[in-house]
Amino acid sequence: MPKDLLRHNETWLVLLIVVIGAGIAAANPAFLSFENLGGLLKSYSMVGIMAVGVLVVLILSGSPDVSFTAIAQVVEYGIAVATLAWGGNIFLALLAAGAAGAILGAANGAVVHYFRVPTIIVTIATFNVYFGMLYVITKGKLINVVHPMFREFGNTLLFAQTSAIGGRYGLSLMPLVWLAAALLGWFLLRRTLLGRSIYAIGGNEVAAERMGMNLLRTRLFAFGFIGLLSGVAAVVHLSIVQSVVPNIIVGKELEVIAAVVLGGASVFGGKGSVLGAVLGVLLFAVLGNGLTLLGISTYWYNVAIGVVITVAITNSAYQRLRRERARVHVKVEA
Amino acid sequence: MTPMAFLRRPSHERALSAALILIVVLMAALNWPRFLTEGNAISMAYQLPIVAFLSLGMMVTMVTGGINLAIIATANFTGIVTVLILRALAGEAADSAGAGVALVAMAGGLAAAMAVGALMGWLIAYVEVPAILATLAFMTLLNGVNLVITRGYTLSGFPEFLIAIGNGTVGPVPIPFLILVAAVILLGVFLRRAQTGLSFYLVGSNPVAATYSNIRVRRVLVRTYVLSSAFAALTAFIMMGQLNSVKANYAESYLLVSVLACFLGGVDPFGGAGTLAGMVLSVVILQVVSTGVNLLRMDPFFIQAMWGFIILALVALSFAGDRLRERRRLRAARILRAAPPSAASPGPKPAAAITPGERP
Numbered sequence: 001m002p003k004d005l006l007r008h009n010e011t012w013l014v015l016l017i018v019v020i021g022a023g024i025a026a027a028n029p030a031f032l033s034f035e036n037l038g039g040l041l042k043s044y045s046m047v048g049i050m051a052v053g054v055l056v057v058l059i060l061s062g063s064p065d066v067s068f069t070a071i072a073q074v075v076e077y078g079i080a081v082a083t084l085a086w087g088g089n090i091f092l093a094l095l096a097a098g099a100a101g102a103i104l105g106a107a108n109g110a111v112v113h114y115f116r117v118p119t120i121i122v123t124i125a126t127f128n129v130y131f132g133m134l135y136v137i138t139k140g141k142l143i144n145v146v147h148p149m150f151r152e153f154g155n156t157l158l159f160a161q162t163s164a165i166g167g168r169y170g171l172s173l174m175p176l177v178w179l180a181a182a183l184l185g186w187f188l189l190r191r192t193l194l195g196r197s198i199y200a201i202g203g204n205e206v207a208a209e210r211m212g213m214n215l216l217r218t219r220l221f222a223f224g225f226i227g228l229l230s231g232v233a234a235v236v237h238l239s240i241v242q243s244v245v246p247n248i249i250v251g252k253e254l255e256v257i258a259a260v261v262l263g264g265a266s267v268f269g270g271k272g273s274v275l276g277a278v279l280g281v282l283l284f285a286v287l288g289n290g291l292t293l294l295g296i297s298t299y300w301y302n303v304a305i306g307v308v309i310t311v312a313i314t315n316s317a318y319q320r321l322r323r324e325r326a327r328v329h330v331k332v333e334a
Numbered sequence: 335m336t337p338m339a340f341l342r343r344p345s346h347e348r349a350l351s352a353a354l355i356l357i358v359v360l361m362a363a364l365n366w367p368r369f370l371t372e373g374n375a376i377s378m379a380y381q382l383p384i385v386a387f388l389s390l391g392m393m394v395t396m397v398t399g400g401i402n403l404a405i406i407a408t409a410n411f412t413g414i415v416t417v418l419i420l421r422a423l424a425g426e427a428a429d430s431a432g433a434g435v436a437l438v439a440m441a442g443g444l445a446a447a448m449a450v451g452a453l454m455g456w457l458i459a460y461v462e463v464p465a466i467l468a469t470l471a472f473m474t475l476l477n478g479v480n481l482v483i484t485r486g487y488t489l490s491g492f493p494e495f496l497i498a499i500g501n502g503t504v505g506p507v508p509i510p511f512l513i514l515v516a517a518v519i520l521l522g523v524f525l526r527r528a529q530t531g532l533s534f535y536l537v538g539s540n541p542v543a544a545t546y547s548n549i550r551v552r553r554v555l556v557r558t559y560v561l562s563s564a565f566a567a568l569t570a571f572i573m574m575g576q577l578n579s580v581k582a583n584y585a586e587s588y589l590l591v592s593v594l595a596c597f598l599g600g601v602d603p604f605g606g607a608g609t610l611a612g613m614v615l616s617v618v619i620l621q622v623v624s625t626g627v628n629l630l631r632m633d634p635f636f637i638q639a640m641w642g643f644i645i646l647a648l649v650a651l652s653f654a655g656d657r658l659r660e661r662r663r664l665r666a667a668r669i670l671r672a673a674p675p676s677a678a679s680p681g682p683k684p685a686a687a688i689t690p691g692e693r694p
Binding site: 064066111114115116117118120121122124125126127128129130131132133134135136140254255257258261267268297299300301302303304305306307309310313314317318320321 | 403457461462463464466467468470471472473474475476477478479481482485486590593594597603633635636637638639640641642643645646649650653
């Protein structure tokens with residue numbers, strides 16, 4: 001049983017998070033406080049939600065989507081403008097943002113399917129189209145005042161408490177949205193036919209097609225799903241920052257992809273788990289938060305992340321290499 | 335290939351040449367008479383080398399079936415190391431240091447870049463880490479190191495010699511352009527004639543076959559990333575000369591542009607195919623488009639959106655072309671079956687004779 005557990009990437013990640021967390025907590029006990037952990041989960045929920053979507057596309061196509069931050073940026077701007085004009089409530093906003101994101105995402109899926117081009121090429125193109133057009137249409141204007149429902153949604157706290165200096169803290173709703181996205185992702189991937197075909201197509205496209213799996217529908221769905229989650233992530237981000245700076249989300253794509261890959265998703269497709277993606281984001285969160293608590297300059301953040309990614313991918317590649325060498329090769333004459 | 339054969343046979347380079355001519359005519363017409371001037375040609379020759387060197391560095395890794403996402407970070411790292419050596423040698427008087435000191439510092443920067451390349455290549459070749467991951471990790475790591483060294487500040491004040499590399503001219507021709515021409519010729523000879531260069535294509539198209547052909551695949555892969563990083567270093571020296579400064583995050587937006595240049599140039603992202611001629615045409619096209627659109631005083635973000643539309647259009651066009659060729663081949667095959675060729679009539683030519691370095 002323990003030997004089995006050690007084979008899983010997720011176990012290693014949990015161990016790594018616990019070890020790093022323990023180190024930080026030993027140096028600064030404030031790390032384990034409800035106030036700190038609540039804030040940490042809240043500030044990483046946008047990245048966490050996106051990571052679930054990135055995972056699904058990576059499993060399907062074995063090539064990362066890089067346009068999701070541009071989609072989130074467009075949706076964030078659009079939803080901020082739309083709610084100011086028409087009002088509505090947060091559920092409608094989430095629904096509309098998800099739908100708009102899903103359409104923009106599914107467009108990627110259609111191009112990938114019909115023109116048979118690698119995902120990364122298509123999404124570089126649509127990243128430029130979405131982000132460029134956003135600036136052309138909006139002239140890059142900031143939105144400083146957003147509809148009050150976002151503040152309400154972002155500031156609602158469960159188990160609210162008052163800190164010594166009078167600030168309120170507690171569990172924000174944002175990590176719950178993240179949790180919901182992760183559960184939805186898990187259910188889709190592990191409990192539905194669609195999810196199984198995503199794994200199958202990612203593992204071997206030709207074989208999956210011969211088994212009768214619908215490539216077009218699966219692709220439209222997976223790319224639509226990352227779009228939907230990007231839209232939801234945009235609302236979460238908007239609720240936290242309560243203003244729109246039209247280039248604040250873009251530029252994070254490689255960090256999100258790195259977190260997902262750290263979680264054990266294969267860059268060749270067909271492999272990966274939602275739990276791993278969530279743990280990958282948590283590891284980044286703990287590292288970033290820990291550096292701040294230890295009083296280390298934030299300049300070191302990228303170095304720390306870089307070292308962790310390098311060690312993790314080297315370790316997993318090395319483990320695979322060892323397993324392959326240990327395997328007995330039996331030659332069968334055809 | 336003779337010129338006539340080039341004109342008659344469909345190839346990616348032929349399509350790119352036609353596109354280049356069309357775009358030059360279009361831009362000249364839209365910007366009449368500003369585009370077709372000596373001044374504009376010289377300014378394009380100044381700007382071209384940076385994107386060109388980055389794209390060539392990206393191309394060699396893609397030919398072997400990899401990618402180098404760390405190329406910009408490596409370039410910035412090279413610049414910073416060069417400045418550090420410069421300051422260590424010349425102290426406060428770094429901006430009046432002689433050519434010898436500058437050369438030593440540049441050699442140090444180049445060595446640092448190549449060491450980074452060797453390390454990445456080792457991870458990719460011997461530990462078998464996928465290239466996209468290894469270079470992504472190094473990108474993050476180097477960006478971090480760059481930021482820690484510079485604290486986000488801009489370092490400036492370089493000797494004459496370095497400024498001349500970026501800004502100098504020989505007659506009317508900018509020095510960076512001359513360096514680019516020399517590098518393209520050298521790389522061309524290397525890819526066509528040198529054993530290692532030829533192995534890039536073999537390793538990229540079929541690593542197993544390459545292994546059985548007595549090619550040391552792992553060693554070739556390490557060399558690929560060392561070469562790619564050397565191109566990053568070249569970019570760094572030219573950027574230092576042109577901007578008279580280095581910073582942790584210069585030119586980050588060029589990363590996706592260099593991937594785009596390779597795609598436009600006909601490099602197969604899965605490895606094994608891609609010609610230098612295609613790459614040169616592709617970066618020249620990108621430069622002509624961006625200069626032309628700049629002269630029109632268009633919104634730079636519209637230009638960014640346009641890049642996206644261009645890739646999508648290209649993808650659609652190449653798909654349509656493939657379909658057309660496929661249909662023609664099928665028809666030819668049907669005719670062939672209806673009337674089997676006798677010894678007298680040679681019949682249609684074989685559909686595709688694949689030569690190394692060309693898209694199958």
